[in-house]
Amino acid sequence: MLSHLMIKKVTADEIPLLVEISQSTFYHTYQAFNTEQDMQLYLNKHMNEAAIRNEWNSPNNEFYFAWLNENLAGYCKLSYHTQPDSLHFSNGLEIARLYVNEPFKKLGIGKQFIAFAKNLAQQQNLEQLWLIAWQQNKSAITFYQKMGFEIVGEQQFILGNDVQNDWVLRKWLNAK
């Protein structure tokens, strides 16, 4: 089935679709664990169209959609030249967002995104993939650990008015 999966860079025309999937997957993932007010504060501030367009325009960010049989199955945001608050990763690629739409979870799409990011990083002689995940997002942490990431630190994240604890996870790549 995944032979029909295509990971393609998000184009300028697709920004409205990117806004839609960013908001819907974020809401879906975290709404059960947070107040509606905090969720709306975060979405209005960080995931409005102007904010996403701004991120898309930055040369440090790349957005990719996963298309499965012409269905939008998920997306990821990759960021270059970023670092966690407390650790210095000068040679890494950040998986800044990775979200698979509900009906397409557990089909191997997340794994394909990791392989894709690894390939991009290696082409640019980067040595590690890293990311930040909410400590309470146990299923994502289990997924990342299965993909070879290890917890290497922690930092805070503010969702609306709520200060939350995140893990920093890293996966070393074999230098090319």
Ligand SMILES: CC(C)(COP(=O)(O)OP(=O)(O)OC[C@H]1O[C@@H](n2cnc3c(N)ncnc32)[C@H](O)[C@@H]1OP(=O)(O)O)[C@@H](O)C(=O)NCCC(=O)NCCS
């Ligand atoms: C986490 C997420 C990206 C994983 O994507 P996915 O496409 O469902 O994962 P895959 O099908 O590629 O799974 C790869 C492996 O991880 C395992 N896995 C995936 N989700 C898992 C879960 N919830 N619990 C335990 N293992 C899980 C799979 O069983 C598979 O294991 P295998 O290689 O031994 O067969 C997806 O569940 C998601 O979008 N979650 C909500 C958003 C989110 O939390 N994003 C991360 C923010 S930091």
